[in-house]
Ligand SMILES: Nc1ncnc2c1ncn2[C@@H]1O[C@H](COP(=O)(O)OP(=O)(O)O)[C@@H](O)[C@H]1O
């Protein structure tokens with residue numbers, strides 16, 4: 188599902204954000220990526236969704252090489268991913284429902300199915316009562332749930348959640364992680380970044396990558 | 410895209426949001442495109458009117474042949490026959506003194522009183538020769554070879570001047586059409602660019618979600634189209650109103666100007682203005698989209 192070989196990323200300003208990334212992620216896996224701020228977690232997710240391209244090594248996501256000059260194929264790749272951005276990136280002036288539907292309008296989903304899938308996703312994140320609220324009127328936690336609903340309603344093969352635990356207290360952080368990991372199934376992998384490694388202690392069914400200054404280490408969980 | 414129709418409502422709503430985000434600029438664009446389309450509508454109407462007038466005037470191309478009043482009726486008929494035989498002549502007939510008087514009275518209208526100062530009919534009979542305008546020279550030449558003609562009078566000078574005026578009007582029209590086209594394109598592409606810059610964040614989000622460029626761009630295309638169509642409608646309404654008044658104004662003092670029927674003129678003008686505004690709206694939005702993209 189993801190195959191990275193000696194991948195590195197140097198931003199145009201010269202910052203070396205990632206180096207020597209070697210990893211495989213298979214369908215049905217949960218992968219946690221931890222590391223302090225600036226260690227390269229977001230950059231790694233950006234590579235996975237084709238928002239940045241590796242400047243070293245080779246990367247394949249869902250069989251698609253992440254390389255420049257293949258705009259159409261990269262777009263197809265993005266369609267198969269459910270991203271939950273660190274800043275959510277909800278579209279203002281629209282309701283929660285509309286935001287969730289917007290993520291699906293250009294996918295191969297029969298028109299009649301759009302509303303149903305969106306509604307189901309909002310139920311799953313426990314936000315059906317806010318379906319028709321404008322997103323700018325939602326709390327931080329509610330906005331996050333809309334962002335998660337938008338990602339999972341697309342029935343993606345790969346869910347990428349960037350720092351979903353944010354500044355949440357431990358209880359709420361654990362609830363969000365539980366929600367996100369519940370979308371794992373035989374065909375769907377879930378990758379979650381967090382700067383709080385203590386949150387994932389005791390997670391036996393998951394893999395753990397620790398990032399440090401752009402390099403990665405596999406860690407043992409459980 | 411098979412979801413296109415399902416998404417139509419979304420596209421419209423999105424276009425509305427784009428307009429609302431910059432309401433003032435959009436209203437300004439609507440009115441300025443309306444204004445320039447109004448100018449365009451008036452120029453096009455003037456074009457058609459002048460084309461119609463020129464055509465009608467060319468059919469008025471005629472030569473009046475004055476003959477010696479001493480010659481008998483038989484000679485006049487003979488002369489008539491010969492003139493009829495000249496190539497380029499459409500119609501020949503004798504205008505008697507009385508008819509000449511009546512015609513002048515009709516042209517003078519209320520001022521016909523001046524004719525009453527004459528004791529006798531001051532007009533002479535003449536042969537009216539309707540011709541094809543482009544054959545004017547050869548007809549005049551042939552007439553010179555005929556005997557019994559005292560003098561001829563033609564209205565070529567007047568016709569030529571009218572034709573020149575129509576020609577100038579024509580080139581002015583092309584200039585205005587070009588100016589309208591360019592300014593509409595500039596206004597619309599600017600407003601679309603502005604809309605895109607104001608929506609950069611949602612656009613980037615849609616890209617990250619894998620939305621096709623077409624899906625992202627369509628609402629902006631719609632905005633450009635709505636603005637120019639709105640401007641076109643505004644202009645068409647204004648122009649229809651203006652033409653009504655022009656016709657009323659001209660019907661009184663200038664009854665002899667052969668205006669085309671107003672309904673046909675107005676509906677033709679509306680069709681031209683609306684289709685031009687649609688085309689310019691789409692092309693302008695495309696310009697705006699591509700210039701925003703290259704930034
Ligand atoms: N667009 C960018 N241009 C240049 N440097 C960047 C950019 N994005 C991130 N960086 C740098 O790359 C490094 C890794 O950043 P990031 O991936 O955001 O880390 P994390 O998500 O773990 O906090 C940091 O040093 C950051 O300053």
Ligand SMILES: [Mg+2]
Nearest residue numbers: 228229273350
């Ligand atoms: Mg980050």
